Amino acid sequence: MNEPTRQTTTMTNLSSHTLQQLEAMLSHPQWHNGGRLPPEAELARHFGVSRPVLRTALIALRDAGRIISKRGSANFVQPHTDAMQFGSGVQSLAINTVFDMKRCMRFRQIVECAAAEDAARIRDANSISKIELAQRKMDELLPGDHVFEADFAFHMAVAEAAQNPYFTFALGTMHNQIKLTVEFTRKLQDLPQDMVVPRVVGEHDRIIAAIREGNPAAAREAMNFHMKQSVIRLLGEDM
Numbered sequence: 001m002n003e004p005t006r007q008t009t010t011m012t013n014l015s016s017h018t019l020q021q022l023e024a025m026l027s028h029p030q031w032h033n034g035g036r037l038p039p040e041a042e043l044a045r046h047f048g049v050s051r052p053v054l055r056t057a058l059i060a061l062r063d064a065g066r067i068i069s070k071r072g073s074a075n076f077v078q079p080h081t082d083a084m085q086f087g088s089g090v091q092s093l094a095i096n097t098v099f100d101m102k103r104c105m106r107f108r109q110i111v112e113c114a115a116a117e118d119a120a121r122i123r124d125a126n127s128i129s130k131i132e133l134a135q136r137k138m139d140e141l142l143p144g145d146h147v148f149e150a151d152f153a154f155h156m157a158v159a160e161a162a163q164n165p166y167f168t169f170a171l172g173t174m175h176n177q178i179k180l181t182v183e184f185t186r187k188l189q190d191l192p193q194d195m196v197v198p199r200v201v202g203e204h205d206r207i208i209a210a211i212r213e214g215n216p217a218a219a220r221e222a223m224n225f226h227m228k229q230s231v232i233r234l235l236g237e238d239m
Helices: 003-026 040-047 051-063 098-122 125-139 147-161 165-173 175-188 198-213 216-235
Strands: 067-070 074-077 084-086 091-093
Touching: 003 040, 003 051, 040 051, 051 067, 098 125, 098 147, 098 165, 098 175, 098 198, 098 216, 125 147, 125 198, 147 165, 147 175, 147 198, 165 175, 175 216, 198 216
Parallel strands: none
Antiparallel strands: 067 074, 084 091
């Protein structure tokens, strides 16, 4: 075996071994909800390999959908949620990749836009009060409280205002998937879990205003804009 071939074989073996070590590391519970990997230089020192060897292993992880790259050279572990059973358990859905998140958000967009439109068409005063209350609770979160549950309560209130139990059922069954997606987005952006993003508040306010005015088209558009912005915040691209 000539020297170049021997070097290539050695690098391939090292990368394969490093990949196994990375996979073992990511199987630990601390990575279940995803997160930012240490810098490449730090990982290379930890595994005792060169950065080219490490990068080959990282590429394999990316190709497998286990990690994604964001903001230049930063690498993020894909979160994983336990399968959620529907009905008698004939089919299950789980968030394993960003592609899964995008499909979840696409379905959520369809459901929530229709719910917002119907809520504005019905324009029930009591339901609108509940939406406004949910928004106030989100605005008044205490330090350490998680934004997600308050945000989800707002969206559930909009769904309930449509007075169609299928909307609340569909959105309710997606709770775990949506939570994982939102929390992963916050990790990508380095946002504390108790920080209310002003842009999100503004988007909610436009939805409330359209429902309060009884304008179905504006309510649908406001919710559609909000859903699209959520995907942009996650992936940097539109649905």
